[in-house]
Amino acid sequence: MDYRQAMRDFVISLSKEAKNRRSNFIVIPQNGQELITDTGDAKGQLQKNYLKAIDATGRENMFYGYNQDNQKTPAEDREFLRKLSLLNKNNNVPVLATDYCSSKNKIDDSYAINQKNGFISFAATKRDLTVIPRYPAKIHNENGQDIHKIAQAKNFLYLINGDHYPNKKSFIKAVSKTNYDVVIMDLYHNEILFSAKDVAQLKIKKNGGKRLLIAYMSIGEAEDYRYYWQKKWRSNKPSWLEPENPDWKGNYKVKYWSADWQAIIFGRKDSYLTKIINANFDGAYLDIIDGFEYFMEQ
Numbered sequence: 001m002d003y004r005q006a007m008r009d010f011v012i013s014l015s016k017e018a019k020n021r022r023s024n025f026i027v028i029p030q031n032g033q034e035l036i037t038d039t040g041d042a043k044g045q046l047q048k049n050y051l052k053a054i055d056a057t058g059r060e061n062m063f064y065g066y067n068q069d070n071q072k073t074p075a076e077d078r079e080f081l082r083k084l085s086l087l088n089k090n091n092n093v094p095v096l097a098t099d100y101c102s103s104k105n106k107i108d109d110s111y112a113i114n115q116k117n118g119f120i121s122f123a124a125t126k127r128d129l130t131v132i133p134r135y136p137a138k139i140h141n142e143n144g145q146d147i148h149k150i151a152q153a154k155n156f157l158y159l160i161n162g163d164h165y166p167n168k169k170s171f172i173k174a175v176s177k178t179n180y181d182v183v184i185m186d187l188y189h190n191e192i193l194f195s196a197k198d199v200a201q202l203k204i205k206k207n208g209g210k211r212l213l214i215a216y217m218s219i220g221e222a223e224d225y226r227y228y229w230q231k232k233w234r235s236n237k238p239s240w241l242e243p244e245n246p247d248w249k250g251n252y253k254v255k256y257w258s259a260d261w262q263a264i265i266f267g268r269k270d271s272y273l274t275k276i277i278n279a280n281f282d283g284a285y286l287d288i289i290d291g292f293e294y295f296m297e298q
Helices: 003-021 048-053 075-090 104-117 168-176 196-202 259-265 272-278 289-297
Strands: 026-029 057-060 095-100 120-124 157-159 182-185 212-218 221-223 241-244 251-254 283-287
Touching: 003 026, 003 048, 003 259, 003 272, 003 283, 003 289, 026 057, 026 212, 057 075, 075 095, 075 104, 095 104, 104 120, 120 157, 168 196, 212 221, 212 272, 251 289, 259 272
Parallel strands: 026 283, 057 095, 095 120, 157 182, 182 212, 212 283
Antiparallel strands: 221 251, 241 251
């Protein structure tokens, strides 16, 4: 099997359905930038159908955090990721870059390097993405403009873990006090779904401008804390369910090309994508796009 192509096909099919239901729905795969060429490097032939299906690409650890948080990414890895990210940008696919660093000088450096390369960036001080950073005091590239398209964004907040907030109300209050152009967040707060009313409130910046709200959704791993998880899978697992990710407890590798797994993600009235669209999010942030690496290594 061509595992890269299988992931491309998955993203393309998901994007097609989402945009058929809402033409301006934003699809952003995170990591797996190798998918944009046939060879998996910046010198390969562009995969134009894949590029047409996505509106932006997310990239973690490009300049900080690849091997260890708050440490520079090794030069060889940094250049590989940077060249692929530039290839995206040069083909009208904006790059949302997340570096993991907490020292002020490294945060400043991360923002400066990403801006030099033309990437929209966020310096995350916590790997589990639980906090709104206190530094810098003013958001990098903060502005009061209304944001209707991802290409208009100058900055973003990546906050998918609401453990620091006791309830939805406190989460909404905290985010509403910020001026980020884009907020990437979870569809749920402690298993409680954000409603369309909640989402409408979160789409307004503190300065009154409009922003985009993007819902996180893992499509390359199954998570045992999600609504779709069935307890019986631990003893009688479906054919598409693979071993637990040793680095992230509760996350399981999946055969993402399986029709049964894909039906959980999109294509049904109770699918994950349907819930995101019904809550009136502007788009979906697709994680574990690089799940193909696990199967290639096997």
